[in-house]
Amino acid sequence: MALSENNMIIMVIMIAVLILLFAFLFGRTTKKIVPIYMAGVNTGDDLTFINSMEGKTEVSLRNWYMEGYFGEFKMNVIGVITTGIVIVVAIGMVAGAMLGGM
Amino acid sequence: MSTIFFLIGFPLIVAIVLLLLKADVARDIIVKISAAVIAAASIYLVVQHFNSGGQYFDVPKAATIGYVMMAIEVVLAIIIIVVGVMKKQYLAPIFALIQTPLLIWFEMGTGHSIEVGYNVYVDRLSMIMVLIIGIIGSLICVYAIGYMKDFQKHHKSAPDRRPYFFFLMFVFLSAMFGLVMSNNLVWMYFFWEITSLCSFFLIGYNGLFHKKENEDKVATRNAFRALVMNLAGGLGFVIGIITLGTTYGTLELNTMLTIGTMGYSVVIPAIFLAFAGITKAAQMPFNSWLLGAMVAPTPTSALLHSSTMVKAGVFLIIKLAPVLGNNVAGIMVALVGGITFLLASFAAISQSNAKKVLAYSTVANLGLIVACGGIGSAEAVWAGIMLIIFHAVTKSLLFLCVGTAEHNIGSRDIEDMDGLFNRMPRLASFMLIGIAGMFLAPFGMLISKWATMVAFVDSGNVILVVIICFGSAATAFYWTKWMGKLSAIMAGREDIQKNVHREETVVHMILSVLTVIVCLGFPSSLRLWSSPICPIPTEQWKPWHCLRTT
Numbered sequence: 001m002a003l004s005e006n007n008m009i010i011m012v013i014m015i016a017v018l019i020l021l022f023a024f025l026f027g028r029t030t031k032k033i034v035p036i037y038m039a040g041v042n043t044g045d046d047l048t049f050i051n052s053m054e055g056k057t058e059v060s061l062r063n064w065y066m067e068g069y070f071g072e073f074k075m076n077v078i079g080v081i082t083t084g085i086v087i088v089v090a091i092g093m094v095a096g097a098m099l100g101g102m
Numbered sequence: 103m104s105t106i107f108f109l110i111g112f113p114l115i116v117a118i119v120l121l122l123l124k125a126d127v128a129r130d131i132i133v134k135i136s137a138a139v140i141a142a143a144s145i146y147l148v149v150q151h152f153n154s155g156g157q158y159f160d161v162p163k164a165a166t167i168g169y170v171m172m173a174i175e176v177v178l179a180i181i182i183i184v185v186g187v188m189k190k191q192y193l194a195p196i197f198a199l200i201q202t203p204l205l206i207w208f209e210m211g212t213g214h215s216i217e218v219g220y221n222v223y224v225d226r227l228s229m230i231m232v233l234i235i236g237i238i239g240s241l242i243c244v245y246a247i248g249y250m251k252d253f254q255k256h257h258k259s260a261p262d263r264r265p266y267f268f269f270l271m272f273v274f275l276s277a278m279f280g281l282v283m284s285n286n287l288v289w290m291y292f293f294w295e296i297t298s299l300c301s302f303f304l305i306g307y308n309g310l311f312h313k314k315e316n317e318d319k320v321a322t323r324n325a326f327r328a329l330v331m332n333l334a335g336g337l338g339f340v341i342g343i344i345t346l347g348t349t350y351g352t353l354e355l356n357t358m359l360t361i362g363t364m365g366y367s368v369v370i371p372a373i374f375l376a377f378a379g380i381t382k383a384a385q386m387p388f389n390s391w392l393l394g395a396m397v398a399p400t401p402t403s404a405l406l407h408s409s410t411m412v413k414a415g416v417f418l419i420i421k422l423a424p425v426l427g428n429n430v431a432g433i434m435v436a437l438v439g440g441i442t443f444l445l446a447s448f449a450a451i452s453q454s455n456a457k458k459v460l461a462y463s464t465v466a467n468l469g470l471i472v473a474c475g476g477i478g479s480a481e482a483v484w485a486g487i488m489l490i491i492f493h494a495v496t497k498s499l500l501f502l503c504v505g506t507a508e509h510n511i512g513s514r515d516i517e518d519m520d521g522l523f524n525r526m527p528r529l530a531s532f533m534l535i536g537i538a539g540m541f542l543a544p545f546g547m548l549i550s551k552w553a554t555m556v557a558f559v560d561s562g563n564v565i566l567v568v569i570i571c572f573g574s575a576a577t578a579f580y581w582t583k584w585m586g587k588l589s590a591i592m593a594g595r596e597d598i599q600k601n602v603h604r605e606e607t608v609v610h611m612i613l614s615v616l617t618v619i620v621c622l623g624f625p626s627s628l629r630l631w632s633s634p635i636c637p638i639p640t641e642q643w644k645p646w647h648c649l650r651t652t
Contacts, residue, residue, distance in 0.1 A: 014544040015622065047592060061520060061590050063583045067452045070576075072462075075449035079386035083438045087377070087387070090434035094373050098345070 103159045105147045106222055109232065109279040113140060117272035121265050130247050133268060134605075137240035140275065144236025148229045156225030158285060158356065164221050171292040172209060175202055178299055182329070185310065191326040197333035205340045208347065209288065216353050223285040223356065227487065231282040231417055234494045237616075238409050239275050241609045245502050246271065246401035248603025252509040253399055260312065267307065271405065274300040281414050287343050287353050287375075290418075294339060294378070297411050298332035304402040305395045324394030331391045335381030335415075342374030355421065362425030372422050373431035376476075379422075380435070382415030383468045385442045392465055396457040400505030403457060408464045408501055409494040416468055419475035420486050427478035436476030440569040442469030447576035456504045456514050459580055460497065463540065466573065467493045467547075470554055473569075477561045485553035492546030495620055496539040499613035503533040506606050510598055516584050521592030526599045530588050532610040537588070539617045541581045546621045 035042040040049040043056060051057040116136040123129050151157060161167065179202040186195035224232075250264050274297060281293035303310065306325030308318035347353055349370070350361055362368040384392035384407075395407050406412070419426075419435060426432035443466045450462035467489060474486030506529055507522070508514045522530040539545040551574055558566045 011544055011549060018544060058592065060592070061587065063454070063517065063587065065452045065454060070448045070451040072449045072452055072458075075445045076386075076390070079389070079441060079445040082441050083386040086434055086437045086441070087380075090430050091373060091377065093430050094370055098370055 103161070103222065105143060105150060106159070106224065106279075106283050109140070109143055109147065109236070110276050110283075112136070112143070113272040113276035113279070117269045117276065120272060121269035123265060124262075126251075129264070129268065130605075133243055133247055136272070137244045140240045141237050144232045147224065147232055151224045151229060156223065156228070158220035158223040160219065161221040164218065164286075167221075168209070168288065171289065172206060175205070175292060175295065178202075178295060182299070182333075186326070189310070189322055189326065191322075191330075193330045194326055194333060197330060197337060201333065201337050201340055204337075205288070205291070205343070208340075208344045212344075212347055213288070213353065216347055216351055218286050218353055220354060220356065221286040221289060222283055224283060227417070227420065228282045230487065230491060231413065232279065234413065234491070235275060235278045235282070235410055238494055238498050238613070239278070239405060241612055242401050242405045242409075242498060242502065243268070243271050243275070244605050245404075245505075245609040246399075248605035249399065249401055249505055249509070251603065256509070257308070260308070263307075263311075267304070267399070270300050270304050271401070274304075274406065274411070278410055278414060282417060285354050285356055287339075287346065287355055287358075290355070291336070291339050291343060294382070294414065295336055297406075297414060298329065298336060298382075301332065301395070301402075301406050301411055302326075302329040304406060305398045307398060307402070318397070320394075321397050324391070324397055327394050328391040331381050331384075331388045335378040335388075338374045338377035338381070342371040342378065345374065346371035359422075359424050367429070368425050369429045369431050372425050372429075373434065376419055376422055376426065376431055376435050379415040379417075379419040380438055380472065383412045383419070383472060384415075384465050385438050385469055385472060386445065386465075389442065389446065389465045393458065393461050396455075396461050400457075400501060400508070403460075404498045404501035404505070408460065408497040412464065412468055413490060413494060416471045416475065416486070416490065419472050420483060420490070423475045423478040423483045423486070425478075426476050432476050432478055434476070436473045436563065436566060439469045439471070439473030439476055440566045442466065443473065444469075444569045444573045444576075447573040447580075450580045451576060453580070454516050456507075456516050456519070456584070457501075459516070459584065460500055460504065463577070463580070464493075464497055466577070467497075470551070470570070470573075473566060474554055474557060477557065477563065477566070479557060479561055481553070481560060482557035485550060485557045488546070488550040488553055491620060492539070492550050495613060495616050496536055496545075496547060499532065499610065499617060500536040500540070502606065502610060502613065503529060503536055506602055506610070507533070510601055516587055519584075520587050520590045521595045522588050523590075524592060524595035525597060526602070527597070528599060528607060529602065529610070532614050534585065534588055535614045535617055537581050537585050539621070541577050544621065545617070549621070 035044070036046050038049040038059060040051050040057070042049055048056045048058050113136070116132065120129060120132060123132065179198040182198040183195040186192060186198075246268070250267060254262055254264065277293045277296040277300065281290055281297065284290040284293060302325050305328050306321050309321030310325060312318070343353065346358055346368070350358070350368070352358065352361075358368055358371065362372070381388045392407055392412070396403055398407075426435055446462045446466035446469060450459050450466065453459045453462060471486045471489045471493075474482040474489070504514065507519060507526070510526060511518060511522075522533070540547050542548060551570070555567070555570055558570055
């Protein structure tokens with residue numbers, strides 16, 4: 001098979017570690033858990049803080065989409081042109097062989 | 103052989119029954135029972151042929167079946183022409199007008215005198231596809247019960263055409279079963295075209311047969327784009343059949359593969375059949391139809407456009423793998439697959455619409471499978487088959503989760519999915535399992551990508567090795583982003599989980615369990631998907647053979 005014996009053993013170890021990891025994750029700790037400091041004083045529920053205007057701001061996350069580097073339009077144009085060339089050349093070669101043989 | 107005909111015929115009967123039923127309760131019961139029956143029949147088929155590794159069948163009255171298929175193809179072509187002219191989209195009718203007469207001319211002429219030995223068959227790869235279609239396909243139909251109820255609520259102005267929707271889903275299942283078990287290429291083409299048409303009608307569900315003011319023009323446009331590209335592939339299929347029939351006097355897939363591996367060149371039919379596979383699998387330059395198909399209801403996206411119909415395209419390419427390889431066809435297929443994988447993975451990074459991310463990810467993974475088929479070595483085919491299995495299970499789970507999320511939080515955008523663990527904890531867990539299944543160790547996709555990388559390195563194709571390294575790195579970007587959004591705990595969100603239909607939750611749970619089982623069970627079930635070119639004879643195969651190094 002494609003994966004040799006060594007790789008299979010590695011995979012079995014990975015699965016074992018994953019299962020053991022979750023076994024160790026549960027349980028209580030005796031350490032003191034303190035509130036998080038965000039961009040301001042925590043209001044108590046670890047999710048909102050007091051901002052510089054004395055109002056409450058919720059924590060939010062945003063993602064970086066890198067439209068300039070990986071934009072859909074650019075990728076599609078590059079893809080269509082390159083694969084289009086590959087397909088046209090390949091089928092052209094085959095069509096040439098077909099018609100040349102006639 | 104009766105199981106095969108049952109698998110093709112039963113969903114067809116259920117489809118017709120569902121087309122005529124208007125009552126909700128009756129439809130629910132029939133869909134659930136049929137789904138269970140289809141799944142059981144698929145498993146029974148696999149159990150039947152597991153030890154023998156597959157069989158070829160001579161079908162009685164094959165000529166009559168052939169004529170019936172020809173008649174249906176003519177009817178379908180007329181439907182395409184009528185709908186195309188009605189909507190003023192003329193490219194699809196033009197393709198239909200070229201394709202169907204061409205095939206009929208061939209069938210009546212040269213094809214008439216070609217003896218077909220075996221029309222129908224089952225082998226390892228077909229068994230895997232049957233399991234995917236039977237289990238995952240049926241599960242998605244069950245999910246669609248709950249989903250379409252919400253869909254009707256959201257689209258109150260549209261008439262209730264759910265009977266038509268379920269009719270199309272079950273006809274599609276029937277056609278897929280026929281596709282993966284046809285040895286006769288003309289029969290395979292017939293089922294191929296039916297799947298294209300089902301896809302067309304399902305994508306255009308909101309637009310094709312509506313009155314002008316209710317019509318979703320985007321849906322109509324995208325439906326025609328999908329139809330045109332799939333018909334272009336169908337034209338390639340027809341040319342492949344004709345060249346194979348005239349040059350070698352055979353219409354059978356297994357004969358073509360035998361001829362090819364014996365040393366004669368079947369590159370010409372192979373390249374055209376591979377071209378058909380490329381269009382159906384939405385590879386670049388044809389990927390825009392899959393992206394546009396995301397306007398369809400989510401069960402359609404899950405069934406057709408990620409786990410089953412596009413898998414028919416890669417199924418054909420993997421089947422052709424023994425005759426691809428170091429020839430023009432193989433190089434074309436491998437390059438198209440690799441380039442698609444790389445660029446689609448990159449494009450997914452910039453998308454925030456969840457269904458578009460899933461669509462680009464699907465196109466990318468299909469590109470990888472296509473590239474494996476193009477290389478054609480035994481280990482590449484093995485890696486490709488693993489990719490098919492793991493991708494089908496995980497991607498359908500993800501699509502169904504996104505469908506449920508969309509109906510309950512009102513948005514398909516990843517940016518709106520933060521705090522999902524507060525609002526819908528069960529759904530968020532399922533989605534997390536799905537995302538983890540797509541790129542984390544030790545889930546299946548990572549193992550399959552590993553096997554693919556080994557296969558690419560062994561093939562000596564440096565371009566493909568570079569492509570898979572950079573492409574796989576890109577996948578980490580977009581999945582991790584989504585995972586991070588899901589895992590965030592946000593303030594002040596209430597639990598809206600109770601609005602989720604029970605069918606949807608049950609299907610999510612089954613698919614999540616399948617994701618885990620398929621990963622854990624993979625070493626022991628290797629025998630089921632060992633490469634068709636496995637050097638150990640089936641009778642002597644033992645489980646420890648999966649640990650061989652040669």
